[in-house]
Amino acid sequence: MILGAVFRALGAHPAGWRMPGAHRDPLQDARVLRRTARAAEAAKFDYLFFGEWLATGPDLEFRDPDLLARIDPVSSIAYLAGVTKRIGLIATANTAFFDLFTLARQTASIDRLSSGRAGLNVVTGADPRAAGNHGRDGRAGTEPNYDQAGELVRALRLLWDSWEDDAFVRNQRTGRLIDPEKLHRTDAVGDYLRVTGPLTVPRPVQGHLPIVHAGTSAHSRELSRELADLALVALPTIEHAVAFRTDLRAQARALGRPQGSPLIVTPVLPVVAQTRADAQAIYDDLLRLVPLDDGSPLAQSADFPANRSIRALSAAVGVPLGTPELDDEVPLRVTRRFAEGGQRILESVIARTGRTVEGESAVTYRHLLATHAVPTAAIVGSGHEVADHLAEWFEAGAVDGFNIQSPFLQAQFDAFTSLVVPELQRRELFRTEYEGSTLREHLGLARPENLHVEEALDASRSA
Ligand SMILES: Cc1cc2nc3c(=O)[nH]c(=O)nc-3n(C[C@H](O)[C@H](O)[C@H](O)COP(=O)(O)O)c2cc1C
Missing domain, CATH: 3.20.20.30 (Luciferase-like domain)
Structure with missing residues (x-):
């Protein structure tokens, strides 16, 4: 592996x-x-x-x-x-x-x-x-250019090969340091790149x-x-x-x-962590520390991401959630109505934090919103x-x-x-x-x- x-x-x-x-x-x-x-x-x-x-x-x-x-x-x-x-x-x-x-x-x-x-x-x-x-120009070149990328990789390999492995004959007697036959120009010409070579670094x-x-x-x-x-x-x-x-x-x-x-x-x-419960507690903390739109001055700052509000969560779960507090528990009657996207978010919270809907350690809106706002391969x-x-x-x-x-x-x-x-x-x-x-x-x-x-x-x- x-x-x-x-x-x-x-x-x-x-x-x-x-x-x-x-x-x-x-x-x-x-x-x-x-x-x-x-x-x-x-x-x-x-x-x-x-x-x-x-x-x-x-x-x-x-x-x-x-x-x-x-x-x-x-x-x-x-x-x-x-x-x-x-x-x-x-x-x-x-x-x-x-x-x-x-x-x-x-x-x-x-x-x-x-x-x-x-x-x-x-x-x-x-x-x-x-x-x-x-x-x-900041407006140009935002599309990834894979033809150029391909040209670059091919040309890099030719440049790296400028010097053959045994190009340095280092003959002190004759005074010949290199075998010039073993040094190669690149002369690559593409649609985006051109380079003559050889490279100034050994292979x-x-x-x-x-x-x-x-x-x-x-x-x-x-x-x-x-x-x-x-x-x-x-x-x-x-x-x-x-x-x-x-x-x-x-x-x-x-x-x-x-x-x-x-x-x-x-x-x-x-x-x-040592145990699953300890690892879930760490993940729970990570979710708690994701800044969300809670009406605080931080959340009002100009660059605060738009997807961190209850409104954004409503759209993601496919159910209008109203205006709950972020730390309110999410009731079963609400999660039951979640569309597929909402179910996925909920399953991820349950698996990663060990919380359950209306359980002793309950899923809150904060958990759902933080999970939606920061998708990870956790x-x-x-x-x-x-x-x-x-x-x-x-x-x-x-x-x-x-x-x-x-x-x-x-x-x-x-x-x-x-x-x-x-x-x-x-x-x-x-x-x-x-x-x-x-x-x-x-x-x-x-x-x-x-x-x-x-x-x-x-x-x-x-x-
Ligand atoms: C796992 C992963 C890591 C990546 N890391 C970077 C990175 O560090 N810097 C970067 O400019 N692009 C990175 N990319 C690539 C860009 O996301 C990608 O080139 C760009 O979005 C356009 O490419 P596309 O053809 O995949 O849509 C990464 C892609 C993947 C899948």
Whole structure:
């Protein structure tokens, strides 16, 4: 089973930073970054994963506070190359805004600095404000451009292959340092990108960095089946995931890609404690700490999300709820009338908090509204139960692994490594030691041939 640790300093749950003892100061992110990286490596995670967001604004304070202000992903993995020894390091880059040659240089360099542990997640972008930060018209370029993304990945691989592995002959006697035949120009010309090369950095230790692609649309899927080593996809149910994985791999196979590629990883947000009741109490607290429209000055602020009012909840559950207090219990006569969307919200609250309608520990409007306002892939339970969930998905052939998103740091990441990882190891679903040294080796991916060499071989064969 592949396990990646998604680094989000303020936590993957928007209310995580408000939990007692949680990391909440972006000025101290470097400290928590080091600590999490070392803990993830000690737990033998395959990789640390860094998402990216190229714009900010006060609206993110409520929606996703971790995106407000943080250390950028490429800088983070460059730094961690020196702080860690074995764990893989994956940074995200938005193909619409990154300069191809610079990205090739940086990623090849970090792969060298980390002895082959770097990976690259390519995304096509989501925040329209990013354009304005890159000298472009903010109204243009908000549509994800997958043709450009494909061109970028293909060109990156050619650039990484500029130097053959044995290009440096280093002959002190003759004075020949390189074999110039083994240095290749790129000369890639596409609709969006052109680059001459060669690259000013030697070939990465891994040959090509593993390419991750995170997306959901049909275009995103096309990119994954052709070019991704690892597809990061949010999948609602096991059945859906099994069908998705089987289908994507069959399509990849038809394109001539090896059996078993791409690997499929899905994000999960585990809330874990010694017992299920303790984990449910933590989740209950997270819900309680989601700011809702309770008429307070905070809720009146300009950027407060519109979906956090009882009115929004009425629409979501399909029943007019009137004007109850947020902490009022929701009566059975109301929940009975919930439409499908409402039933789903209610089931999620019951499963994740242990509360029941009109029970001793009762479901309130606050629970329903917070769950509606902050949809998450939360799995709440003891270490054993969370391991059961991951094992069930993995053994059903739904996914190859998981991107673990801790709701807050450090306590929840430590709870995962101390309660869930040993349980997965006991079941022989997860490694107890790193066997390989590169990220490719962790993921079971072969080191690719140099594309320029391959091309020359093909040409000589057909001549
Ligand atoms: C699990 C997951 C994580 C993602 N993380 C990021 C990210 O950190 N930064 C980013 O710009 N896009 C990220 N994306 C991708 C964007 O959501 C996506 O590129 C954009 O919405 C348009 O793509 P679409 O074709 O999937 O609709 C992520 C996607 C998924 C499924």
